[in-house]
Amino acid sequence: MTVDNRPQTCSVGSNTCAAGYWCHFGANQDTTVCCPGRVQGQAICQQHLAIGSGNAALPRWYYDAASMRCEEMTCKEFIYNGRKGNQNNFLTLEDCERSCDVYVNVCPEGSPLIDQATNRPVPCTFGSDSCGEGYWCHLGLVPDEYQCCPGEPTVPGACQGLPEEPGELGAPAPPATRYYYDQEEMTCKEFIYNGRKGNQNNFLTLEDCERTCDVFVNPCNQPIPLPPTMCSAAGPSTCGPSSYCHIGATPETTNCKKNVCTKNNLEGDPCSLPLSRGNGNAFLDRWYYNQQSASCQPFTYAGLQGNQNNFLTREACEERCGPNPCFEGRPFLGVDGRPQTCSVSASLNTCPANYWCHIGADMSTTVCCPGGSFHRNLKFYSNDCLLELQHPLIFVTY
Missing domain, CATH: 4.10.410.10 (Pancreatic trypsin inhibitor Kunitz domain)
Incomplete structure (x- = not known):
């Protein structure tokens, strides 16, 4: 009250009320006065909705503290009757949001930290x-x-x-x-x-x-069922008759999931497949069978999406892609990279030094094999048996 025993008026722009009082914003100047029972800070936002009494219909905003238990903490509009309200009564949405902590709870369960x-x-x-x-x-x-x-x-x-x-x-x-x-x-x-x-x-x-997450990169050149079946070079038989074990890289440089069983019934004979260096960032020493040279040759495999013509060792390649006609070592390779064929002649050795002519079933297996001088030990094959003659062969003419 003022000195003349009238209510102390106040204004929206400034708080001219004494300590313990707050400015009530009414419908006009007569009801915009200082009221007792002031609270401060977030305590204002915790007050319940009070629509008041009277005949006024004033659009106002209040902070809905009950929404903390629901989906969001927010300011909402209401109609104020003009008298007997509380401090949770704002002229604009902006005033409400500046005074109270407004946020939306976006969590599917519970409330945010x-x-x-x-x-x-x-x-x-x-x-x-x-x-x-x-x-x-x-x-x-x-x-x-x-x-x-x-x-x-x-x-x-x-x-x-x-x-x-x-x-x-x-x-x-x-x-x-x-x-x-x-x-x-x-x-x-x-x-x-x-x-x-x-x-x-x-x-x-x-x-x-x-x-x-553990994303699976399919190392095969065809789709495979998931989850992948694990296998290894030591036990490729785990793949079964209709699959083969794709070896992606050594255990030290790859995830074991790169070694998976893959369908092979669409690729055919591995030895007839073309060279496939694959994709990826690996640099793996591998061997493939070259049909043109009829020999196993080295290549660098990138680690993913190659084909079955891909062997860890030359021995594995040779074991799979045809027998080696030589008793020991490998046939001599000519300048074209193919095994050098030779002439079936008892008087002429067409092979280079320290090689001899293996007489096979056809020209593809009639090749120069390592094994010493032609004049030292003549070697002949009969089926799978090796006969060595320690004495010179005598040719008899009639």
């Missing part, structure tokens, strides 16, 4: 540990909706079979492209996220998804 200093959700970013134990970072469409939600962290939660979840609309931004991990197919896929709720299986980029 709150910063006690600001009474607002703790902001977070993907890949950081800003949320701490028991929370995961919800990646909203706007910065204010990057919130720490209760639940298992994104790693490993996102990679353990959570479904694609488009979430709910309501964010102040259009839906956006995101990526989720498909556990059944062991790959990352694109989807459209609406902005709120959702779950941990939600990545901003394909790269984030692939770095976080």
Whole structure:
């Protein structure tokens, strides 16, 4: 009260009320007066909605504290009757939001982690540990909706079979492209996220998804069923009769999941397949069978999506792609890279020094084999048997 025993008036722009009083904004100057029982700070926002009494119909805003237990903490509009209200009574939405901590709860379950200093959700970013134990970072469409939600962290939660979840609309931004991990197919896929709720299986980029979850890169040149069947060079028989073991790299330089069983019934004879260096970043020493030279030759394999004409050693290649007609060593290779054929002649050795002419079933196996001088020990083959003659062969003429 003033000195003349009249109510102390006040104004919107400044608080001219004495300590313990607050400025009540009425319908006119007569009801815009200082009222007792002032509260301060966030205590104002915790006051209940009071529509008051009287005949006025004033559009006002109040902070809905009850919404903390629901989906969002927000300011709402109401009609004020002009008298007997409380301080949770704002002329504009902006006034309400400046005075009270307004935020949207975007979490699918529970409430976001709150910063006690600001009474607002703790902001977070993907890949950081800003949320701490028991929370995961919800990646909203706007910065204010990057919130720490209760639940298992994104790693490993996102990679353990959570479904694609488009979430709910309501964010102040259009839906956006995101990526989720498909556990059944062991790959990352694109989807459209609406902005709120959702779950941990939600990545901003394909790269984030692939770095976080165990993405399977098919090393084969054909689709294979998932999950892949593991195998190794030591035990390729685990693949069964209709598959073969693709060896991606050595154990020291590759993930064992690169060694998987792959269908081979569409490729045919490995020895008739062309050279395939494959794809990838590996540099693996391998051998393949060259049909033109009828020999196994080395090549560098890139690690992925080659074919069956791919052997760890020359011996493995030779064992698979035809017998070696020589008793010891390998046939002499001519300038064209092919085994050098020779003439069936008892008087002329057409092979180079320290090689002799193996007489096979046809020209492809009639080749120069290592084994010393023709004049030292003559060697002849009869089927699979080797006969060595330690004495000179005598030719008799009639």
